[in-house]
Amino acid sequence: MNEKTVFMLKKVAFYAFIFTVVAWIVIPIIVSALYAFSTKTDYYDPRKVIPTSFTDEWVKTILYVLGAWDGIKNSVIVATLTIIISFILGIPAGYAIARFAFKGKDTIKLSIVALRMFPIPVMAIPLVVLYIKLKLIDTLFGVALAHTAMALPFVVLITSSIFAGVDKELEEAGMVFGLTRWGAFRNITLPLALPGLAAAAMFTFVMSWNEVFVASILTLKNRTLPAQILSIVAGAAGGAAPAYYKFAAAFIMTLPAMLFIFFARRYLVTMWGITLR
The missing domain is CATH 1.10.3720.10 (MetI-like)
Known part of the structure; x- marks a missing residue:
């Protein structure tokens, strides 16, 4: 492999590493935010990975009631x-x-x-x-x-x-x-x-x-x-x-x-x- 190919492979590996680290940190935060406001129906619906209807009931309950x-x-x-x-x-x-x-x-x-x-x-x-x-x-x-x-x-x-x-x-x-x-x-x-x-x-x-x-x-x-x-x-x-x-x-x-x-x-x-x- 020539130097240009090696440089490109190193660059791809570097960006792949950065993407993996960012995804490792960001995805749990996004999932927590989505399901924190998900309705009970959407949460327990096995056909839905991403909820489409939302409520702030759970957050309000934890904040003000509990x-x-x-x-x-x-x-x-x-x-x-x-x-x-x-x-x-x-x-x-x-x-x-x-x-x-x-x-x-x-x-x-x-x-x-x-x-x-x-x-x-x-x-x-x-x-x-x-x-x-x-x-x-x-x-x-x-x-x-x-x-x-x-x-x-x-x-x-x-x-x-x-x-x-x-x-x-x-x-x-x-x-x-x-x-x-x-x-x-x-x-x-x-x-x-x-x-x-x-x-x-x-x-x-x-x-x-x-x-x-x-x-x-x-x-x-x-x-x-x-x-x-x-x-x-x-x-x-x-x-x-x-x-x-x-x-x-x-x-x-x-x-x-x-x-x-x-x-x-x-x-x-x-x-x-x-x-x-």
Whole structure:
């Protein structure tokens, strides 16, 4: 085969791979959206693959009757608190790892990663006992703290990589012209690092939004959306919730996260100087 044929085959293979990945992600979302609004007749009709008549009854029932709307509000609060706390703790730690040389630096980075190797179910009972003693059980702040413990290692590593990519000489130049280290960080390093921090915020939000185990064991009334959905589709009626309710629950779970990523993505690419049309 000549070079042109090899190039075309590689190009076809690349686009086939991209198409497969996109289809793997998009098709379940489309199916969930279709059957979330499908009527009961169309859903159980074996002759129809794609429903032709629709209703919003299942979505409304889950949102307003079964309490998923409160779960959405709780999830937004918890995810926002998780991002704030993770950034308050993670940005200084990431900056210190990126900018300063100190004894045990590599050990600390390895220890940060090692924090994620312990399975959450193993720590479930001690965590609940601790939360009861601290009176954080069934509180949104308590769930946010638990999510912060899960997201913080990644935030530290991501922010350290981001700050390491910002030229140190820019800060030194700022300090030569009279800025303090804090002033150089705030006015020079932080604006340059904002796109990466936005990406870290997206990761933290999605992690907190999708987390279900910790939210389920730490809350009873103030449940986040995944824990609320789990109790609706699995807990009610011994897990015998109708399938179209499960599709509606899947649609409700994915839509807010997709909207957040969509708007955060526009902010992200705008800071990088890319125009979306």
